[in-house]
Amino acid sequence: MFFILSKTMSYLTQPLVIVCLLLVASVVIKNTRWKKWLFHSGLGLLLFFSNDFIANEMITWWEVKPTPFTAIRKQYDYGILLTGVTKSEMEPKDRVYFSRGADRVTHSMQLYKLGIIKKILVSGGSGRLITIKEREADEVAKALLLMGVPQIDIEIENQSKNTRESAIAVKKILNGKILPENCLLITSGYHLRRSAACFRKVGLPMDLFATDFLSHKRTYTLDVLIIPKVDGLNTWSALIKEWVGFTAYWISGYV
Secondary structure, three states: OHHHHHHHHHHHOOHHHHHHHHHHHHHHOOOHHHHHHHHHHHHHHHHHHOEHHHHHHHHHHHOOOOOOHHHOOOOEEEEEEEOOOEOOOOOOOOOOOEOHHHHHHHHHHHHHHOOOEEEEEEEOOOOOOOOOOOOHHHHHHHHHHHOOOOHHHEEEEOOOOOHHHHHHHHHHHHOOOOOHHHEEEEEEOOOHHHHHHHHHHOOOOOEEEEEOOOOOOOOOOHHHHOOEOHHHHHHHHHHHHHHHHHHHHHHHOOO
C-alpha cells in the first residue's frame, strides 16, 4: 500500500501535472473569478518551474556535492550501486538501454577500475506498479560484465522496489560479512540524501559517492534567467519527487 501511495503522490505532485490540472480546470469551471485565478496560477507556475536559473539554484542546494576520485583515501570492499537507470521496456531485448542516470554505472565502473572498490553490489528490482519480468539489477549487471567486470566481482539484489527495500535487502547480504564503513553508497546526487538516510536507519551508515548531477555552473545569461526551458521542468520534477519521497519515508519511520 505504501508503495502504491508514494508512487501516486509522486505523479500528482509533478509540476507539469499541476500546471495541466490548473489550466484544464480554468476551462471547465464557469465562475469567471475562479476561471481567471486558475488560468493565471497555471501560467505563473509554468513560468516559475521552467525557469532554469531558479531550478538550478534549488537543485544545487539539494544535491550532495561530487567527490573527486583523488580525494578518496581508502579502499572499499563493496560499492553499493543503486539502480533506477535502465529502460527495461525497450526492445529488442538483446542489449541494455540506459536512461539519464547512466553515470551511476559508469562512475561505479571507474571506481572499480581505480581500485577504490573491490566489488560492486547492484541493488534494485522493478520500481513499477505493475511487475515486469526484467529486473534492473540484472540489466545493470549485464552492462558491467560487458564493460569487463568479472562475474565474481558482481553481486546482485534484484527484489527491492524502492530505496527502503534496497537498504533492508543489502543489510541481509552484508550481515556478518562486511562492515558498513567498508562500503561506498553510489547513486545520483539528488537521490543520495534519502538513500543515505534509509541505509543509516537500518544500521548501515556508509560513505557516499554522488553521481548523475542535474545542477550546472551558475550563469546569468538571458536564456537562463528569462527563457522557459524544459530542463527546468525536469529538474523540478526530480527534486519534488525526492521531497515527496523523503517526507513519506519520514512519516513512515524509514529515515
